[in-house]
Amino acid sequence: MPASPATFTFLGPEGTFTEAALMQVPGAAAATRIPASNVNAALDMVRDGSVDAAMVPIENSVEGGVTATLDAIASGPELRIIREVLVPISFVLVARPGVALTGIRRISTHGHAWAQCRLWVDANIPGAEYVPGSSTAAAAMGLLQEDAHYEAAICAPIVAQEQPGLAVLAENIGDNPGAVTRFILVGRPGALPERTGADKTTVVVPLPEDRPGALMEILDQFATRGVNLSRIESRPTGQYLGHYFFSIDADGHVQDARMADALAGLHRISPATRFLGSYGRADTQSIHVAPHTSDEAFRAAHEWVGGILHGVPLVQETASEASPTA
């Protein structure tokens, strides 16, 4: 079991959904928490040892993968995902007190938040212009600056509750009331979180080039070992047009024989495959394992092959084979 992180960073400032995710981590409320201005800065603080772990968003149920995170953990010095956290998302529209909906022309927020409120904005503030923000809370706090160049921000309800200089103009403005964002706690490589039976493994697999069926071969490594995938996304490596890697979440822990075998297969196909971690699923849902892909089935199969290699007779002769005349 890895030692519990003592110092954390997160996509800040205070009041982001990412901070809400971090507060779900046991011990985080009493620990040192340093806000970072973007995902890369947060991960760099882990890499250079300034903090033990970083909480960053990775996937939203409406908008999909957080590409800044997918890309940042796929290259550079290796990192490990040690936990995942789910946060239900609900947005409010805030402005300086006295500002009405009719007085809003520009709205700032995080890109993922904007994408989740687009229909509401179109219906209620038609023609409003989007001003990109580094996070929802940063956009809201920006309204308090003298030189704010937008009139409203979309953020979590907690920001307005704790900031008297901001008034809530509308609540629950997300287009999808069931929206959920998944966050990951990222540390440096070390001891793996213990296997729980409800685990997830994340890998980054560069697609081998000029090889017909390479993606199928990658997927086959999981399929033939009974490993279910819960997320697969392709991302450009940035090196040149058409060069991609796959970011994959698979059900199970690397201590499961079927997962270890699948990862070994991936390494054969794509030697630059990067292991990003095995960690407990936030929903704690146990994984169904077919009997022929259980640890016991793998152990028996390896023992059988070992016996062949060592010349040990492993199959009992039947009576008729032992004495053909009988």
Ligand SMILES: O=C(O)C(=O)C[C@]1(C(=O)O)C=C[C@@H](O)C=C1
């Ligand atoms: O800006 C924030 O508050 C964040 O924590 C980032 C983020 C994201 O990256 O998706 C998190 C949850 C919401 O989906 C909107 C924004």
